[in-house]
Amino acid sequence: MKPLLLAALLAAGAAQAGTAIVIGGALKTDNDAVWQRIVDEAGGAGARIAVFATAAANPARSGAQIAAALNRRGAQAEVIPVAPRLAGADLAANLADPALIAQVKASRAVFFSGGAQELIVDTLQPGGQPTAMLKAIREVFDGGGVVAGTSAGAAIMSRMMFRDAQDNLDILKGRWRERREYDRGLGFVGPDLFIDQHFLKRGRIGRMLPAMRAFGYRLGLGVEEDSAVVVKGTAVDVIGARGALLVDLSDASSDARLPHFNLRGARLSYLDRGDRHDLATGVTTPxxxxxxxxxxxxxxxxxxxxxxxxxxxxxxxxxxxxxxxxxxxxxxxxxxxxxxxxxxxxxxxxxxxxxxxxxxxxxxxxxxxxxxxxxxxxDYTVLNARLxxxxxxxxxxxxxxxxxx
Incomplete structure (x- = not known):
């Protein structure tokens, strides 16, 4: 890994006190490795966890299911009623409610559901400006707490994200627009790591590579369904049913003379469940x-x-x-x-x-x-394949x- 990139990652890791748990989506209720890890990272039995079903189509149902899964593992999880599609709720009032904000601040972890990630950023960061509720969530994270998210809740983890880009080939062909297919995320994994989800199931390497080049990323993590990566500083643990793909463009180049996306010299590593990787040193421990x-x-x-x-x-x-x-x-x-x-x-x-x-x-x-x-x-672990x-x-x-x- 190049010295400048190493220094940047070390600085970013040192600046982040919290733990980000990035779940690739389709998380099964019996996946103890992931659910229990969330509770354990939040402090174990009795850990207070604030659940945000902000992205969900049916927030009441999704929030209740997530809280129940966490509580079965010993947590004290409660749903925060901040979701545009939550029937009968006053979204604006709840976003600014001092009691709800205090409840979030008193938590040791925050969990974001799946759904539509644009609802999360539009609700908590409208126009790019953080609400009081988002500031409370960041306070939990900066205080050494946990921010976990599945699917849409994973997409918002990096500083830039896919907003609604379902077609990989469209992205490869350059058919994507700001605030339509891509947007700003919430950046819990720091400024230098790009995140994508449902990754292997949906072949999203096709959209990750153009995004990383366009947004200036050198490292990306594509997390598979029913799997998660636990990012703590520069350490990454892979847990759950499968794994994650690590993309490194440190030595990659493109030919500007070609009229379409192209890339030479990317490095791909497949990190399987149980593997650990250090983003700063580039060392993987299977x-x-x-x-x-x-x-x-x-x-x-x-x-x-x-x-x-x-x-x-x-x-x-x-x-x-x-x-x-x-x-x-x-x-x-x-x-x-x-x-x-x-x-x-x-x-x-x-x-x-x-x-x-x-x-x-x-x-x-x-x-x-x-x-x-x-x-x-x-099950394979594959390190440093060239692409x-x-x-x-x-x-x-x-x-x-x-x-x-």
Missing amino acids: AAHKLREPRIDPTASDYKPYLRADTYFLDILGDNTLVTAMAQLLDSPAPEVRGLAWRARPRNGDAAPDVGFEFRLYKGPGLTGWFSGALGGE DVQPVRVATPFVTPITAP
């Missing part, structure tokens, strides 16, 4: 059950690749496809693995319907990893039927 297995090093003399090497991924932005491709790169004899991001059926308004993007993962210095089946799956993204022309239609003579 989970204990991984360390009991041999390290996979493609440069080692005893390297024995396990996987086949001839797969081309026709939908690299598909459900968990990217991590599958990274595992194949690590554990096969292939020097590279390629995949395509494209749209089979052009959409109205697409000025470049024949443009796609080829993702080239390739071996480079530092590529290493671990594999374990101890938890019942085929290039190249715009390409895709035939339209992609296939032509063979007809009888």
